[in-house]
Amino acid sequence: MFSRAGYALKQTFSQIWRNKSMYLVSVLAITAMMLILGIFFISFVNVDMFTTTLNKDYNVIQVYLDENNDGAEDKAVEEAILALDGVDKAIYESKADALVKLKQRWGDNAYLLDNLQDNPLPNSYLVYVEDKDAADYVAEAVTEIPGVDDVTYYRDTIEKLSKITRFVETASMIAMIFLIVVSVIIVANTIKLTVHNRAQEIGIMKYLGATDWFVRAPFILGGIVIGLVSSLISTGAIYVIYSKIIGLIQADVIRMLSVELVPADYLVFNLLIMCAALGVGIGTCGSIISIRRFLAK
Amino acid sequence: MIIFDNVSKKYGGNIGLTRASVHIKKGDFVFLVGPSGAGKTTFIRLILKEIDADSGSITVAGKDITRLSRREIPELRQKIGMVFQDFRLLDKKTVFENVAFAMEVVHKSRKQIKQRVPHVLELVGIADKADRYPHELSAGEQQRVGIARAIVNQPRVLIADEPTGNLDPKTAMEIMNILEKINVRGTTILMVTHAKDIVDRMNKRVVTIEGGRIVRDEQGSYGFMDDFDYDSDEEVDRYVF
Numbered sequence: 218m219f220s221r222a223g224y225a226l227k228q229t230f231s232q233i234w235r236n237k238s239m240y241l242v243s244v245l246a247i248t249a250m251m252l253i254l255g256i257f258f259i260s261f262v263n264v265d266m267f268t269t270t271l272n273k274d275y276n277v278i279q280v281y282l283d284e285n286n287d288g289a290e291d292k293a294v295e296e297a298i299l300a301l302d303g304v305d306k307a308i309y310e311s312k313a314d315a316l317v318k319l320k321q322r323w324g325d326n327a328y329l330l331d332n333l334q335d336n337p338l339p340n341s342y343l344v345y346v347e348d349k350d351a352a353d354y355v356a357e358a359v360t361e362i363p364g365v366d367d368v369t370y371y372r373d374t375i376e377k378l379s380k381i382t383r384f385v386e387t388a389s390m391i392a393m394i395f396l397i398v399v400s401v402i403i404v405a406n407t408i409k410l411t412v413h414n415r416a417q418e419i420g421i422m423k424y425l426g427a428t429d430w431f432v433r434a435p436f437i438l439g440g441i442v443i444g445l446v447s448s449l450i451s452t453g454a455i456y457v458i459y460s461k462i463i464g465l466i467q468a469d470v471i472r473m474l475s476v477e478l479v480p481a482d483y484l485v486f487n488l489l490i491m492c493a494a495l496g497v498g499i500g501t502c503g504s505i506i507s508i509r510r511f512l513a514k
Numbered sequence: 515m516i517i518f519d520n521v522s523k524k525y526g527g528n529i530g531l532t533r534a535s536v537h538i539k540k541g542d543f544v545f546l547v548g549p550s551g552a553g554k555t556t557f558i559r560l561i562l563k564e565i566d567a568d569s570g571s572i573t574v575a576g577k578d579i580t581r582l583s584r585r586e587i588p589e590l591r592q593k594i595g596m597v598f599q600d601f602r603l604l605d606k607k608t609v610f611e612n613v614a615f616a617m618e619v620v621h622k623s624r625k626q627i628k629q630r631v632p633h634v635l636e637l638v639g640i641a642d643k644a645d646r647y648p649h650e651l652s653a654g655e656q657q658r659v660g661i662a663r664a665i666v667n668q669p670r671v672l673i674a675d676e677p678t679g680n681l682d683p684k685t686a687m688e689i690m691n692i693l694e695k696i697n698v699r700g701t702t703i704l705m706v707t708h709a710k711d712i713v714d715r716m717n718k719r720v721v722t723i724e725g726g727r728i729v730r731d732e733q734g735s736y737g738f739m740d741d742f743d744y745d746s747d748e749e750v751d752r753y754v755f
């Protein structure tokens with residue numbers, strides 16, 4: 218058993234060596250495919266993550282209170298809010314609390330806030346609602362309550378983001394199918410060339426009673442090698458580039474969107490597994506397609 | 515060893531073989547003769563299950579191969595050694611490697627290969643050229659390698675499709691001597707040939723095909739194919755010398 222695998226591997230590598238330029242070209246082509254795929258994957262995961270984060274705030278409506286309110290008026294607003302249908306609870310956030318939160322969010326840039334003479338942030342209530350319908354209704358209704366200055370509510374942003382997520386998702390799918398098909402064709406052609414070079418040998422092998430798998434193995438392994446090498450190169454490149462991007466824009470993203478980019482290690486590890494599986498699949502399909510004809514009796 | 519029972523095979527409109535029945539026993543040495551296009555190669559391809567019979571049954575080494583699945587074909591072919599008119603050696607492999615290749619293909623170990631190959635090369639008389647490449651050999655020497663490769667896995671049957679077709683008469687006889695030697699050691703041999711002198715000289719069983727039919731099956735000589743009346747002694751005297 219061991220020697221059989223060894224024999225197949227030896228055949229595989231001598232075959233790759235004999236057709237090295239062709240194999241190299243297809244590795245480059247498939248690496249390029251996987252790079253594109255990786256970019257889609259990274260955008261998708263980040264947008265998706267951002268949407269999920271925001272979705273957690275879906276049931277929160279921030280109700281800003283009029284600056285001139287006194288404590289009793291604020292209390293009255295709270296009671297009016299709690300009286301609305303679908304409201305779970307209302308939590309008071311003083312302007313001081315709000316500033317602390319903002320400073321946390323701004324991180325390294327927080328020093329900019331230190332120079333403020335007055336805290337410009339208003340007092341507010343964080344109103345938790347039961348569901349999406351209640352959110353719409355409550356957001357509308359609170360504006361009527363005296364002593365309420367303004368309302369923010371993430372719904373619009375979330376819906377826009379969901380649209381983007383769906384678009385990125387669909388685009389990734391289409392791109393992926395297209396790239397897979399192209400990759401299979403590239404591998405099939407490379408392997409076909411190798412098979413052609415060995416056509417006479419294959420014919421003799423079959424007379425000698427070689428099994429189909431014995432004949433097939435080196436070609437399929439050759440295809441898998443193409444897929445695996447491509448996935449390693451492309452994932453490696455994406456790791457380097459994405460880490461750089463994170464280093465450059467992470468701080469700004471956190472400040473502007475209050476979410477972090479998905480960490481490179483986590484994302485690239487998943488990408489590697491995905492690309493490797495894809496590479497093995499592409500290699501196997503491509504080589505089986507190109508050798509099928511030669512295995513006919 | 516090989517039994518054809520009422521076997522027919524058509525290629526579209528072309529007749530390959532028609533209701534052929536032949537029984538080749540273990541240890542037989544059989545010549546398969548007949549004009550070009552008679553169906554000799556068809557006969558062989560049926561045994562190897564390169565093609566399927568339309569009707570009738572074919573038994574090889576006790577096994578009905580007409581209903582063999584694709585997966586079982588390699589096992590069938592491992593029981594059969596093939597020798598070709600054009601040798602079909604791999605030109606990038608040495609003599610030794612060409613013969614060893616047959617053993618690698620059926621998963622024999624390095625050790626087995628090292629023991630067996632020199633022995634077989636000795637048997638066909640080419641041991642001294644083990645490290646040469648096919649293009650460095652004469653046609654006769656190449657065919658010796660072809661035979662060595664065919665017998666290295668000790669097949670039950672050796673099938674040769676015009677093995678002497680590319681050889682001069684003297685070299686052809688040397689090849690025939692090797693085949694006879696292999697036959698004496700117990701391997702059944704089926705050989706397709708057009709060489710009347712060889713068939714006559716060897717004095718073996720001769721099966722004649724014409725237009726896809728088995729028209730003659732006798733011990734001895736090449737015989738004649740047209741208007742032959744097998745029941746008349748006079749005719750036999752007239753045609754067989």
Ligand SMILES: Nc1ncnc2c1ncn2[C@@H]1O[C@H](COP(=O)(O)OP(=O)(O)OP(=O)(O)O)[C@@H](O)[C@H]1O
Nearest residue numbers: 525528529530548549550551552553554555556557
């Ligand atoms: N693949 C094929 N397709 C169509 N017809 C075929 C095919 N192979 C053989 N035939 C026909 O079947 C008949 C028998 O062919 P076969 O090759 O068995 O002859 P043969 O006896 O081996 O001839 P030769 O002595 O020339 O090698 C011929 O008429 C041939 O044209």
Ligand SMILES: [Mg+2]
Nearest residue numbers: 554555556675
């Ligand atoms: Mg023929």
